[in-house]
Amino acid sequence: MLNEFKIFFIGVGGTHPTERHSPPSIAVKLDSDFLLMDCGEGCVRGLFHFGISTLKIKYVILTHIHGDHVFGLPSLLHTMALYDRRRDLCIIGPRGTARFIKGLVSAFPYYPSYRILIKEVSSGDSIRLDKYIMLFGPSDHDCEAISVRIEEIAPKYKLDQQKIKALKNLDSVEIKRLSMGEPIHRESSVLYPEEVAKYRIIPRSVVYSGDTRPTEDMIKFSKGARVLIHDSAYSEDLRDVAVEYGHSTAKDAAKIALKAGVDFLFLFHYSPRIKDETILLKEAREIFPRTALSRDLTFFRVPRKYIEIGSERVIYNLPPRRSHL
Template identity: 35%
Template sequence: MLRITFLGTGGSLPTRNRNPSAVMVNREGELLLFDCGEGTQQQMMRAKTGMMSLSSIFVSHFHADHFLGIPGLIQTMSFMGRKEPLMIYGPAGTREFTELFKAFGYFNLKYEIRGKELKPGDVVEGEGYVIRAIETEHSIPSLGYALIENPRPGRFNREKAVALGVPPGPLFSKLQKGNPVEVDGKVVRPEEVMGTPRPGRTIVYSGDTRPCEAVLEVSKDADLLIHDGSFADEMADWAEESMHSTAGEVAALAKEAGVRRLVLTHVSSRYTDDVGPILKDSKKVFENVIVAEDLMELEVPYRPE
């Protein structure tokens, strides 16, 4: 399972139907949170994502609409009896930010908060995946993130294994896990009975940014790109000045990268009642695009074989 829940999709300011930035990824039951704007914990309750299985928070940058929800969330988890450490990753300033929770005794947390600062190119190892920090272009130090799953084993050829003398049972499992087995003095190797490795899935989260080369590169052939799409193209000058992106610019990047699906988020409050201009400008260039809404969920499937 790889499920994305958009907990907050607004840009800079909360509106009546959009919370500030927060995107939850549920990968096989492990929760990973990308940004945590104010009100995120309530959105988690509304979406029924759970929070106690949250292993890590990845902060893109320290503008308030991307991190103000963290203090409330970590205290709520403490009240609920959390004992496991929580990792908070982010750009320069992350370590100081996490130290604040230790400095202010009134938080009285019952678990450990660990902060780690990342630089572009740094990799966080997970179980069956990595998360790569990406250089982005915003008005303060900022990062995007790519969740890249490990390749999956190829398909197991049962008939060939039997023909090679391997009896059904535990030896099948060993071969599927990549281990050679011995049968009647003969060694059967995994590559003899396993097909070509199959790709895992890739999700890219840009955070706030101008369209940039680093996001383009990591997004090539990605299954899902979640990108700052703050403005319609008519606001191109302001997007450039404020270091955000327009829908058409992002659509062009997605097309060049060959992504399978594009989701635009961080929507400016000027589009509270109508995201039509954003969607129209993006679809002129890239068809498989949607504008995120709060509490929207997406499943990211494996690619067809």
């Protein structure tokens, strides 16, 4: 289970840099691993702002190869070489990513001290690591594009330590199996996890839509996520423009958040035509109240979510107490 799951909004605008926003770029901290979701212009500066070394970036996920999502990449690769990066960098993206990266690194004088591994993925693919899984999902944009879901791999239950102690005869392997949701079979009885569990643990997760029109598939892909960061390029009065250019309105994003049952929605990828994002916020909150505006150079710690067994009470971030396993 991860200790830390934190989202850093580096740039939240769209299309081109503006006085108020950098183009899309989000860093995610999963304990000691850092991932980048898109790498818009100004990404390296944002990483320095947060004190995140470029050497710590393990994966760069590009949702698609549009300039606003990738123009930070030459600077990122260059900075990594200047700092004498030695570990491999893995760049993940939709079909066409390999051609783009190869063209990019051959186009500028660049002396890499590290290897770049490229992995092209499509909707339905996933990459599983020890503590988290990266899933790649649908997009309806005007080019090859993917969305991303990052989900921690967590035990199913938080056990009640007092009940565990009272049973006396459980060893550490059995306790772990119970927390993972497996029953323990004894000669004459079976101990089910629900008998000794205090909370169900809902894994922390973030879904990032990339650029997309609203789709039913995105609702399925975002189902039950803690955090949804969704394309909200336009307000309702510009709906025609959103449809034409492969984007969503803030209201579209809110409808998806509601139907997917996510906990928090962050509006993202504001068009430079939007001069006042509070209009987007107002339109979205009419449908989904737990909506926030993402802002450049801010971060969000994804909360743990627990459901108390019996009462079905939802609790975010239990206080650390010795009485819970």
